[in-house]
Amino acid sequence: MSLLELRGVSKTYGEGGLAVPALRGVSLTVEEGELLSIMGPSGSGKSTLMNILGCLDRPTSGTYLIEGRDVSTLTDNELAEIRNRKIGFVFQTFNLLPRATALENVELPLIYRGLPPAERRRMAREALEVVGVGHRLHHRPTQLSGGEQQRVAIARAIAGNPRLLLADEPTGNLDTRTGEEIMGLFQRINAELGVTVVQVTHDPYRGRQTRRIVRVRDGEIVGDGPVPEAEFVSVEAGTTQPAGTTQVLALGAAGRGEAGARP
Amino acid sequence: MLGVIIGVGAVITLVSVGTGASREVTSQIEALGSNLVIVMPANARGRDLRTTDAESIAERVEGILHAVPVTRRSLSVVWTGRSRDTDVYGTTEALPVVQSHPVAAGRFLTGEDIRFFREVAVLGAKVKDELFGVRDPLGQQVYIAGHPFTVVGVMAKKGEGGLFTPDPDDRVIIPITTAQRLFRTKRVSSIYISVAKDYNPDLAVSHIRRIMELRFNDPGAVQVFSQQQIIAAVGSVTGILTILLGSIAGISLLVGGIGIMNIMLVSVTERTREIGIRKAVGAKSRDILAQFLVESVIISVTGGAIGILLGALGSAAISRFGNVPSVISAGWVLVAFGFAAAVGVFFGIYPAMKAARLDPIQALRHD
Numbered sequence: 063m064s065l066l067e068l069r070g071v072s073k074t075y076g077e078g079g080l081a082v083p084a085l086r087g088v089s090l091t092v093e094e095g096e097l098l099s100i101m102g103p104s105g106s107g108k109s110t111l112m113n114i115l116g117c118l119d120r121p122t123s124g125t126y127l128i129e130g131r132d133v134s135t136l137t138d139n140e141l142a143e144i145r146n147r148k149i150g151f152v153f154q155t156f157n158l159l160p161r162a163t164a165l166e167n168v169e170l171p172l173i174y175r176g177l178p179p180a181e182r183r184r185m186a187r188e189a190l191e192v193v194g195v196g197h198r199l200h201h202r203p204t205q206l207s208g209g210e211q212q213r214v215a216i217a218r219a220i221a222g223n224p225r226l227l228l229a230d231e232p233t234g235n236l237d238t239r240t241g242e243e244i245m246g247l248f249q250r251i252n253a254e255l256g257v258t259v260v261q262v263t264h265d266p267y268r269g270r271q272t273r274r275i276v277r278v279r280d281g282e283i284v285g286d287g288p289v290p291e292a293e294f295v296s297v298e299a300g301t302t303q304p305a306g307t308t309q310v311l312a313l314g315a316a317g318r319g320e321a322g323a324r325p
Numbered sequence: 326m327l328g329v330i331i332g333v334g335a336v337i338t339l340v341s342v343g344t345g346a347s348r349e350v351t352s353q354i355e356a357l358g359s360n361l362v363i364v365m366p367a368n369a370r371g372r373d374l375r376t377t378d379a380e381s382i383a384e385r386v387e388g389i390l391h392a393v394p395v396t397r398r399s400l401s402v403v404w405t406g407r408s409r410d411t412d413v414y415g416t417t418e419a420l421p422v423v424q425s426h427p428v429a430a431g432r433f434l435t436g437e438d439i440r441f442f443r444e445v446a447v448l449g450a451k452v453k454d455e456l457f458g459v460r461d462p463l464g465q466q467v468y469i470a471g472h473p474f475t476v477v478g479v480m481a482k483k484g485e486g487g488l489f490t491p492d493p494d495d496r497v498i499i500p501i502t503t504a505q506r507l508f509r510t511k512r513v514s515s516i517y518i519s520v521a522k523d524y525n526p527d528l529a530v531s532h533i534r535r536i537m538e539l540r541f542n543d544p545g546a547v548q549v550f551s552q553q554q555i556i557a558a559v560g561s562v563t564g565i566l567t568i569l570l571g572s573i574a575g576i577s578l579l580v581g582g583i584g585i586m587n588i589m590l591v592s593v594t595e596r597t598r599e600i601g602i603r604k605a606v607g608a609k610s611r612d613i614l615a616q617f618l619v620e621s622v623i624i625s626v627t628g629g630a631i632g633i634l635l636g637a638l639g640s641a642a643i644s645r646f647g648n649v650p651s652v653i654s655a656g657w658v659l660v661a662f663g664f665a666a667a668v669g670v671f672f673g674i675y676p677a678m679k680a681a682r683l684d685p686i687q688a689l690r691h692d
Contacts, residue, residue, distance in 0.1 A: 118605065118685050139609045146607020157602045157689065171606035218606065
């Protein structure tokens with residue numbers, strides 16, 4: 063059973079003569095543990111595809127299965143539940159709550175899951191350590207650099223142990239060096255935590271930092287294939303990481319495996 | 326929030342001053358004596374009452390303990406150069422019983438004082454303080470309208486007079502016979518009647534009214550009313566006042582509520598992106614609804630609490646500087662608080678629903 067499966071998914075905005083098709087009969091399968099990019103020029107329908115994959119929107123026709131369950135006909139509340147438990151979002155503009163601290167931002171999805179305060183604080187703190195901002199728990203977004211903000215956003219996305227991490231141009235607002243760090247983080251999360259990562263990008267270089275590229279144009283998939291091993295850019299061993307971060311990452315990842323065993 | 330503060334503050338101030346005033350009036354009237362019935366000449370075409378009317382009421386109506394005629398003038402009372410303008414009451418020996426106002430020192434008037442036109446006086450507590458201070462007034466001579474009177478007693482202190490009744494401590498009491506000769510009149514200002522405990526005062530009122538009608542051959546000649554009727558009349562007046570002022574306060578609460586709705590609508594617009602983020606991470610519509618509803622209730626309840634505080638201060642200030650007593654009732658505080666919360670829910674529901682209905686994709690794009 064695949065993690066995600068789109069079967070002939072179409073999305074049309076507007077009605078009658080004003081109808082604008084955004085997706086036309088898209089079929090796509092994503093297996094558990096994949097690291098892939100959706101690429102395409104603006105207006106190609108990649109954002110619509112992203113919204114449907116993220117359960118923010120429903121297809122006009124076709125079916126969408128998550129772990130074999132059809133979610134294309136669920137109610138708003140049921141979709142909210144799936145977003146909360148199965149999916150983590152990372153946005154180009156970070157989208158952190160400006161008045162909340164890093165810790166409070168990461169706790170947000172866990173609040174809506176109904177977890178008790180002590181447990182969600184523990185999970186949020188662990189997630190922040192995994193992404194390397196465990197030392198910034200009580201800072202507000204304005205007190206953090208762009209890279210740190212995006213790390214907090216990633217922590218928010220993975221705090222609830224989702225199956226799927228959806229990232230919409232995650233490096234678009236960051237300088238090259240910081241973008242590199244963030245891509246390294248995605249590769250790490252994918253490899254070490256086994257979370258499926260799907261990013262939308264228009265940058266071919268960022269695409270080659272994932273294992274598979276799906277190309278979208280005019281609402282249709284025009285290309286889908288693995289990135290050849292020779293072209294794949296791994297940033298795991300990159301030197302752009304600050305020295306201490308790797309250690310924090312390793313600690314955090316270990317902690318998630320056996321909670322409570324950490325010093 | 327200001328509207329709610331003003332509204333709740335006004336409710337608390339007005340109601341507490343209102344209740345205080347009406348309670349004060351009621352207690353003053355009750356202090357006049359239990360089971361009291363008063364007979365007075367009607368205003369316009371009133372006939373004069375005489376001492377004999379009091380006597381005939383006492384004889385002919387069942388259940389009457391005392392019928393005390395009173396004739397009243399405002400005069401100066403003088404003692405060794407000190408003088409005070411006060412009410413001079415000409416009356417009989419039963420006044421302390423009828424008005425439940427006992428003597429503190431010396432004695433009250435006796436039947437003999439009245440029969441022999443004696444020139445004796447009993448001072449109210451305030452008059453005694455004013456003229457004699459700490460000195461003993463008993464046996465001293467005071468001058469009323471140039472005539473010497475011997476002080477034989479001092480009345481007990483009864484407390485301040487109010488808005489509607491004369492001060493019971495600011496008067497001098499002399500025999501009615503002496504008073505009528507001094508004032509050169511046979512008239513009686515009013516007759517105070519006490520009804521026995523197991524008799525219905527209202528029944529006595531209608532009996533007395535019948536007797537007076539026969540006596541004057543005119544149904545409108547005199548006014549007869551019992552203490553309960555006075556209390557009821559005062560109560561209905563203050564009740565109307567309370568309703569009137571309360572509705573003004575209600576209007577300002579309404580305005581405050583609309584203000585809160587406005588604030589919340591602005592807040593929903595400003596925080597559209599936040600709502601989008603919350604929905605993206607799994608908030609359901611009802612979570613967003615609850616969040617905004619709670620916020621508007623917090624605003625209105627905070628306003629309400631400040632209003633209660635200000636209202637308490639305001640009524641304390643009014644009772645201190647306006648010399649009107651005020652009573653803050655826990656019931657009204659609860660009502661005002663509940664009302665503020667209800668305003669928050671009622672005027673918060675529309676903005677909150679607007680927030681809850683937002684589409685997450687649109688909301689995330691908003692900036």
